[in-house]
Amino acid sequence: MNSPSLLSTINPATEPDKLDSVERAEIDASTRGPVLLFFGTAIFWLLMGSLLGLISAWKITNPGLFDSISWLTFGRLRPAHLNLVAYGWAVPAAIGVGLWLTARLCRVPLLHAKLLISSAIVWNLGILVGLSGILIGDGRSIEWLEFPAYATPILFIAYACISVWTIIMFRFRKSGHIYVSQWYLFAAFLWFPWLYATANILLVWQPVQGPAQGAINWWYAHNVLGLWFTPIGLAAAYYFIPKVIGRPIHSYYLSILGFWSLALFYSWNGMHHLIGGPFPAWMVSASVVASVMMFIPVITTAINHHMTMKGHFEALNWSPTLRFIVFGAVSYTVVSLQGTFMAIPALNSITHFTDYTIGHAHLGLYAFFTMIMFGSMYYIVPRLVGGEWPCANLIRWHFWLSAVGIILMVGALTLGGLLQGLALYDVASTFRSSIEFATPFRVLRGISGFILMGGQLVFAYLFVQMLLKPGSQKKSPAHFDKSDNSSNDSVAI
């Protein structure tokens, strides 16, 4: 299945659908090594990062927990959690999904697998160095860029290989038309190294002075979400929703409009993190306006996904991929609209500096991005290992633990954050009371962390099973049984 000459060995008289199937299987097989390596390491760091997050969550309500161990102090744990889930889990998961989608959409077998494998190894080495740096106390006090200066060049070099690879793949693509997912992927793969390099040069190697540091910090931190994680998540949604249900996207025109308006407005959004800070008013105002303009790409995407799904919602019963991806797509709409409202100064003055913001961050990175990555992996991995997932019920457990866990976490942080913010805003109320308002919600958040972690452990188990002994083998390459989709297994939800 790995041999590139497989296609040519097929009798030219073979019917065309067989040829399509073989070509697709060949492309899928060519991505196996690098994609599985990125996925495997991503899942490992997800578990580690979540564990650190869980300990930090419990330390907030029990400050004395592990206080004799310096590397488990909150000031190190919390940035270690953020950087592990962002750079250890989310980036490699996005790269893995991006590599597979790029090869499929370009309709060419993956080129230069060795380059990608080396990139994965170097990237993970960088994560290890960065994590150790933070835990031994070398972390920097720049949110989203806490990895010490000696770790960032390693990460940049690893990532640069991926960017070069995307350009090569684009250059050698066989498909004439550029599908909307490809716009998102190509842009994201080029935006991220630019963001990362610019932020590191201006904050670490040749640091700018004073408030400009804050501006660059938030320009980077917001764009990493908007110009890297968001486009990859949307690229996957725009591919998998139509592909799984077998229906073209409702309005292709809207999807293109959504892409270009996202590219235009998102990069202005970062300064809304600095409302009330010592910045020129025009910077913050321009950012607030751009945040409101984000309605355009968000609403177009929401309408498009909803209209594509309309009449096909029963598909959520039988497709694990769709279940995760639709959950993620709905969360994208919710988190983006919430973000727009949070940028409005009247609401921001209450929610800023409270748990509300933490809830928003988890809604974005977990309910939207991570769920879409899980869904994509459920589609991709069987096509790489040539067998089905071993157990349908475990997939259902993974979904429900993740869904319930994240809804509980975001709900608790949002409500707790609002109460905390209102107490902070009230001159008659003490600071202490604002903490007390938030405490029960913080305990709930800690519990939701356990639920989420349970789902991740189920997924990690399934993934390892797939690598060691995948379920029933497929009759023909990547040719999944399409008949009888409404069979009786849809009864179990």
Place this chain on the structure above:
Amino acid sequence: MTAGIILLVFGFVILSGSALLAICWAAKSGQFSNITEGAASIFDQDEPVGVPTDRFPVKNSQ
């Protein structure tokens, strides 16, 4: 400091320039014309429109 600002300006010019070039190229080369065909480009004769491609595993699922 100066080198940083030069990098920022160059990065901005190159990136927005290439985005502008990309949208012009896309319009010129007909990427925005055949909209219906574009939406269907992820389907082929083997996985055509109307055929779902994913489901929960049935065997070994108990």
